[in-house]
Amino acid sequence: GAVVSQHPSWVICKSGTSVKIECRSLDFQATTMFWYRQFPKQSLMLMATSNEGSKATYEQGVEKDKFLINHASLTLSTLTVTSAHPEDSSFYICSARLAGDWNEQFFGPGTRLTVL
Amino acid sequence: GQNIDQPTEMTATEGAIVQINCTYQTSGFNGLFWYQQHAGEAPTFLSYNVLDGLEEKGRFSSFLSRSKGYSYLLLKELQMKDSASCLCAVVDSNYQLIWGAGTKLIIKP
Numbered sequence: 001g002a003v004v005s006q007h008p009s010w011v012i013c014k015s016g017t018s019v020k021i022e023c024r025s026l027d028f029q030a031t032t033m034f035w036y037r038q039f040p041k042q043s044l045m046l047m048a049t050s051n052e053g054s055k056a057t058y059e060q061g062v063e064k065d066k067f068l069i070n071h072a073s074l075t076l077s078t079l080t081v082t083s084a085h086p087e088d089s090s091f092y093i094c095s096a097r098l099a100g101d102w103n104e105q106f107f108g109p110g111t112r113l114t115v116l
Numbered sequence: 117g118q119n120i121d122q123p124t125e126m127t128a129t130e131g132a133i134v135q136i137n138c139t140y141q142t143s144g145f146n147g148l149f150w151y152q153q154h155a156g157e158a159p160t161f162l163s164y165n166v167l168d169g170l171e172e173k174g175r176f177s178s179f180l181s182r183s184k185g186y187s188y189l190l191l192k193e194l195q196m197k198d199s200a201s202c203l204c205a206v207v208d209s210n211y212q213l214i215w216g217a218g219t220k221l222i223i224k225p
Binding site for chain 1: 160212216217
């Protein structure tokens, strides 16, 4: 149980285009989903916390107009990287937390974005 | 500020035991996680401690001392597949996960 999927697993796009990444909790309802970014040989960096039905909370330094997050249902959150640039190339990972008190986050497999 | 410290890299021999330490200073504490992350993959759950003491799960054990702001991950009977980053993460008072930079564990034959 507690499986999280991400799609696509990798994407290559041209500079200036927008890319949408989906994060789905397959067998549980996730009231809260998290979006992380990880550059090579660095730790996870939380970008934003997404609560179903409300606006995402972005971490300091993360542009909300560039990284659009939609958490429309209890099983789906999307991250759209708008007008992507080469410096946005990174490993994007989502995680989902079960409703209730349990603190564990279940991670998706990640999406590797390469912007040319 | 919030801070999680763990060694950058550790090397151990196949079949041996290794202990990876993690110290933390956070605003509140609601538990500590250890995750394992292989290169190019997402983190996978190893352990969770919220009370002081040792939690054992097969070859992996995790220890917590809240008064000292300290945890360790103990890996026994090391296998080559254990070569990965071990990430320490603390749940703060806002139920946010605060991540350490990870310890790259290198297993040698």
